[in-house]
Amino acid sequence: MIFSRLRGILYPNRRENHSCGGSALEKLMHKLKILGEAARYDASCASSGSGRQGRPGGLGNAHMAGICHSWSEDGRCVSLLKILMSNACVYDCAYCVNRRSSSVPRATFTPEEIARLTVEFYRRNYIEGLFLSSGVIKNAQYTMELLIRAVSLLRNQYGFCGYIHVKVIPGADPALVTRLGFLADRISVNIELPTSQSLRLLAPQKPAEAILNPMAHIRDCKLQNAEERLVCRHAPLFAPGGQSTQLIVGATPERDRDILRLSSRLYKRYHLKRVYFSAYIPVSEHPLLPGLGTRAPLLREHRLYQADWLMRFYQFDVDEIVDDGAPDLDTDVDPKCAWALRHPELFPVEINRADYELLLRVPGIGVKSARRIVAARRGRWLSYDELRRLGVVLKRAQYFITAKGKFFGGVEPGHPMLRQLLSEGGQYEQLTLFDAPPAPALAGTVPGLALPAQSVEQ
């Protein structure tokens, strides 16, 4: 079973190999399949962060918030034409499908083919633009020059102003990185593994400096570009969408703590826009990697993203989310719930008084709800019912808030049963009338509202 699936990955189109009659279309189909499959393990597909204006009468522009154009069968969005220039790689990184010792079919696009495909797809509104990456052909410089040729063809010959995201090949010359930055909307260097030790073991040709140096270089170029644009607002843009990176989760023994501390450092020190996590899907037998049958740690990836959101949008510090006492994220409850359960002394908060930063820390209240609450309570003192009408989801929030001084959760913060009520693991305990229900501290007495004991779901 695993074997047949593996064959599907390794030899995706053996039959077509034979039937390839040599027509241009068939060749292109063949390449597109190989190089699309080779690129799909890259998690990033964002087309946001760049508001590049189109030229009058020209082709394309970028949408500040990004647009997803489709979703593939795995539920991930398709926003950009995400392909490799080539999967013929001279490196031999153990975790990668395209490593030199792997037996996948190889293919290489010409810059002309890439530009044409992008424009034709773009004109039909299939995509927001191009995400170009590549295996290392010959060496890093050579590959980078090929990437630059493809992108400059698009920008200069086709006059394409849509979104372009290009991967920097680790070890490439800084001058090439700079040139690329002035052509692309976002550039990124994949860090791949969370520690330099793991990198040394699994990707011996990629030293950590080859990854971090270009990151620092991109940051400095961007800062300098921002200054130039203050002086002259028509100065050419350098990677307006910033830089991102990706690291593989579950291939090496690092804990969530290590991964989150690393990403926090990357945000602070290298001004990254995004750090992507990619659950490791075994592609080869290697003594240092999980075996081929191992399932991808999708829940762990999900929790890491939730924690990432807490750092980026909820003003959490990494040490509040994980610490040495609990180096891994809780799988039963999301990281914000876990934090709130560890800090019962701060709750419940009064929805009409708590400041925005504190509202953001209430489980179940997101950026949108917190903003709505802050805006709405300017006009009036909000009741629990009105809170519901604002569209605030109270399923989790009810245990952590009061409205007009009244508490409607039934189970107080700090009560041992709360954890169970909030857990997503599906292990609910059936409540009966005879289990002594916890005495509600400040039970709601407003008629028309569910009594606390009934409002406890499941």
Add this chain to the structure above:
Amino acid sequence: MAMLYRYDGSFEGFLCAVFCAFERRDRSAFIEAESVMSLRWCEEMTVATEPDKARRVTEGLRRLSPRLPGTVYLAWLSRMDGIDDALLGFIRLGFDRRRDPQHMLYNGSAAKVMDAARKVGGEQHRFLQFLRFTKALPDLYVADIAPAYDVLALIVPHFAARFADMNFIIRDKGRRKAALWDRTRWQMVEGDSELMSLPLPEDGEIEALWRRYFESVAIPERKNRRLQQRFVPLRFRENMTEFDKGAHRAAGVDG
């Protein structure tokens, strides 16, 4: 006795009805389009559409918040039951308090209006995502859409800016409306015409390439069609190149 203000069915007409209700200091007013048959027991009066009055209402709204006229327009487009009355209540709320009513979601009218505006805005964004052009003639691209709300006029500017260098038509066959862009300006065509019956060509090379690509990006180990369907509901798939035509009618989700 309550008064029912009837307008000609256009957005300008609606704004004039609002103007009229305010002018008469009428606090028990209802608003309805002429084409709607209502069973309300009240006096009626038909409001003439005057661009100047409509503009004054828009200006007044803009003074409360620059984004308010846009919200009112989006909500009005939803054509939900009772949205005209909710809009009147919403606008009145704003002028009474001299504040942006968009935040007063605890008020029933405001909640209804904001909900309608959010739905129409969402539908608009869906078509920025899911609209698909086909090359019908060497120099003409055509797209068909079937939106739940009348968002055609909302999405055209986006495509006109993006594809400034090509000729295209976007057709909403259900409402028998089409928008035309000829590299310089866009215009709406309503009713049956040759445009509406122009058939789309069979899928060509680019369509085949796109489908091949779309299949190749899905990671088999992470297959999750339920999640996919949450993002691309079946009703959009009829006109999307990467999904089989008619497949949305087949039995539900398996994964």
